[in-house]
Amino acid sequence: MRRNKELEDLLDDFFSGERCAWCGDNDRKLVGKDIRLCNSCRRIQALVRESERDQDKHPFGVDELEIAKRMEKLAKADGARFGGINTLKIDGVDLEHAFNQVAQLTIHRDLPYNDANAFEEFFTLAQRRFLFYLLSSIIRIDARRHRKMSAAYA
Numbered sequence: 212m213r214r215n216k217e218l219e220d221l222l223d224d225f226f227s228g229e230r231c232a233w234c235g236d237n238d239r240k241l242v243g244k245d246i247r248l249c250n251s252c253r254r255i256q257a258l259v260r261e262s263e264r265d266q267d268k269h270p271f272g273v274d275e276l277e278i279a280k281r282m283e284k285l286a287k288a289d290g291a292r293f294g295g296i297n298t299l300k301i302d303g304v305d306l307e308h309a310f311n312q313v314a315q316l317t318i319h320r321d322l323p324y325n326d327a328n329a330f331e332e333f334f335t336l337a338q339r340r341f342l343f344y345l346l347s348s349i350i351r352i353d354a355r356r357h358r359k360m361s362a363a364y365a
């Protein structure tokens with residue numbers, strides 16, 4: 212299928228640029244010399260360092276360090292899930308899950324019809340990757356905005 216090859220090329224092009232070493236996002240500006248991070252991950256890195264440094268001064272600040280470290284973990288988990296989608300094996304369950312996440316964000320419930328098998332039967336791998344990428348750009352922004360809350364209430 213010629214169209215499919217074009218879509219694969221388009222995805223390879225999307226993901227060819229440098230990406231954040233933690234969250235794997237390659238749509239954001241990166242900073243830093245050794246580890247290249249987006250601004251959001253950079254702030255988390257600073258928070259971890261700050262909390263580690265203040266731990267002796269404020270023994271009750273342990274929670275802050277825990278939360279900061281959990282934020283780092285969440286960012287890296289996003290990187291594993293969404294970084295380099297052009298090479299990931301995206302199956303129907305990945306798409307079903309991502310569509311429901313977006314539905315939860317917008318209408319606060321799962322979609323009435325959302326079948327993992329249908330994604331595998333009617334969409335090629337390149338098409339599934341493309342859909343997953345589009346959904347990821349919504350999920351990622353929300354995850355970034357709520358990273359601290361998610362870490363605090365995990």
Ligand SMILES: [Zn+2]
Nearest residue numbers: 231234249252
């Ligand atoms: Zn990042």
